[in-house]
Amino acid sequence: SSTSDFTSILVSSPAPGVSQITLNRPKALNALNSTLFHEINSALRTLSTDDSVGAVVLTGSDKAFAAGADIKEMKDKQFAEVYAGDFLAHWTELSNFRKPIIAAVSGYALGGGCELAMMCDVILASPTAVFGQPEINLGVIPGAGGTQRLTHALGKSRAMEIVLTGRNFSADEASQWGLVSRVVPEGESVVDEAVKVAGKIASKSRIAVQAAKEGVNSAYELSLAQGLHLERRLFHQLFATNDQKIGMKAFAEKQKPKWTHS
Ligand code: CAA
Numbered sequence: 001s002s003t004s005d006f007t008s009i010l011v012s013s014p015a016p017g018v019s020q021i022t023l024n025r026p027k028a029l030n031a032l033n034s035t036l037f038h039e040i041n042s043a044l045r046t047l048s049t050d051d052s053v054g055a056v057v058l059t060g061s062d063k064a065f066a067a068g069a070d071i072k073e074m075k076d077k078q079f080a081e082v083y084a085g086d087f088l089a090h091w092t093e094l095s096n097f098r099k100p101i102i103a104a105v106s107g108y109a110l111g112g113g114c115e116l117a118m119m120c121d122v123i124l125a126s127p128t129a130v131f132g133q134p135e136i137n138l139g140v141i142p143g144a145g146g147t148q149r150l151t152h153a154l155g156k157s158r159a160m161e162i163v164l165t166g167r168n169f170s171a172d173e174a175s176q177w178g179l180v181s182r183v184v185p186e187g188e189s190v191v192d193e194a195v196k197v198a199g200k201i202a203s204k205s206r207i208a209v210q211a212a213k214e215g216v217n218s219a220y221e222l223s224l225a226q227g228l229h230l231e232r233r234l235f236h237q238l239f240a241t242n243d244q245k246i247g248m249k250a251f252a253e254k255q256k257p258k259w260t261h262s
Contacts, residue, residue: 003043008036011043014195017054017202019047022061029067030060032112034090036070041093048097051261054202054209056097057194058120059104060113062128068111071138091144095119098210100201104194105129105180110168115142118149121213122197123180125171126190131179132168152220153179205243206261211235 003011010022021043023030030036040058047053060066069088077087094101094116103120110132117123117131133146141147142163151159154177162169174180184190201209211234218227238244242260250257 003046006039006043008033009039009043014057014191015199015202017052018057018195018198019050019053019055020057020059020191020195022059023066024061026061026063028070029064029108030113031067031070031072032091032116033070033073037090041090044094044097048099051206053099054204054206055100055102055198057102057104057191057198058116059106059191059194061107063107064113065103065105065107065109065129066113066116067108068113068134069144088143091116091119098213099206100198100209100213102194102198102201104190105131105171106190111135111142111146112144115144115146115149118145118153118179121216122194123174124190124194124197125174125180125183127171127183127186129171129174129180129183129190130168131170131174132166133163134166134168136164136166150179153177205241205247205257205259207241207243208238208247211238 008023008025010024012020012022014020021040023036025031025033025036044056047056081087091112100122101120103117103123105117105123106126106128108130109117110130111134114131114133133142133150135142135146147159147163150162154162158177161167171180171183175183184193215231215234218230222230242262243257246259247257
């Protein structure tokens with residue numbers, strides 16, 4: 001489907017090499033229903049093969065990045081349906097996207113909204129951002145990474161406190177705990193800052209960026225020895241690219257590299 005057919009997201013091009021996906025269900029605080037997630041997946045599929053795109057910004061509104069999975073859509077589902085249909089499996093497509101995704105979070109990032117932000121590669125927060133995994137208050141638990149990615153980021157004790165009590169946490173706490181890379185100063189736009197970061201990434205060799213993302217993500221999947229091995233092999237492989245020759249030659253000649261992304 002074309003981006004203009006979307007009803008729950010907006011897709012734009014805020015800077016060279018950067019695409020922006022804006023969650024757009026303002027009346028439901030961007031609650032993540034199946035239409036919205038299918039639209040994210042469809043947009044990312046298009047962006048994955050668009051050579052002009054080097055990085056993506058994912059954002060919501062000032063009031064809400066996303067207030068979670070759509071509770072009204074979920075509330076009457078039965079076990080057989082969610083189990084047989086592997087409910088929420090379609091959310092994982094985003095975490096397999098090979099280009100960097102920068103989440104720009106203002107307002108509520110709760111439940112599935114917090115999990116969605118954690119599936120991204122970098123999270124930037126505005127001082128208004130509120131994170132949390134309130135699923136315990138609904139008689140369930142996080143179902144899209146909240147018990148896993150949050151524990152990797154925060155450590156066991158903090159993750160347990162957040163997941164077991166369902167209490168929200170602030171942008172400052174998220175920053176102190178290492179969940180977000182930083183909080184932008186009050187009065188500055190977190191989306192503008194995310195577009196800047198994405199633009200900077202998009203100005204690098206795409207092939208090196210892809211390898212770098214694969215390397216960092218492997219740190220969460222592999223043992224240290226396996227991860228170091230993979231990293232060294234990825235490093236070796238980049239010597240087969242034009243961009244390695246271009247980048248190193250440009251350095252030696254005090255020139256700016258002109259990447260070919262090959
Ligand atoms: N699903 C469906 N609708 C939602 C929603 C959600 N997660 N969050 C908010 N909305 C809707 C509200 O029902 C309301 O709709 P109506 O105007 O039709 O009543 C509208 O958005 C505005 O919300 P509020 O009136 O509640 O706004 P508020 O400013 O008073 O409160 C809030 C904001 C604290 C975020 C509150 O909306 C809230 O607690 N939302 C639910 C948060 C939550 O529990 N998220 C976890 C969902 S479960 C999950 O995500 C599972 C998973 O792991 C994948």
